[in-house]
Amino acid sequence: MAKRLLPLMNRVLVEKIVPQSKTNSGILLPERTAKLNSGKVVSVGPGYHNKEGKLIPVNLKEGDTVLLPEYGGTEVKLGEKEYHLYRDDDILGTLHD
Structure with missing residues (x-):
């Protein structure tokens, strides 16, 4: 049975997005190219x-x-799975395509 966490008050549960470490053609990417710290709100x-x-x-x-x-x-x-719990006012912004 999978557990589901429902945050209290103004808390937000986020699953961090792990950037790719390899391109589709198999080239390894250095860690510093993946600086964007983003996540998906769960x-x-x-x-x-x-x-x-x-x-x-x-x-x-x-x-x-x-x-x-x-x-x-x-x-x-x-x-x-690992998640992170933040207050909504700690989150810096939303990302759009």
Whole structure:
């Protein structure tokens, strides 16, 4: 049975995107070419309540590709997969094609 983590408050569960280490033709790429620290949003919390009690929802949704800070987040392992848990205001932005 696979576990599913539903983040609380304004937390976002992200699966980091691992860049390719090899091209389609088999050429190995150096690590420094893969500097972009990005991930795919797996799950989001409902948001947090401000001082007046109003719910402030998270700005992200499942499936968004996001730019992550170099440091931070909490590593979470569910089964064989590794994820990272961030506050929504720690995420730097969304990436679009």
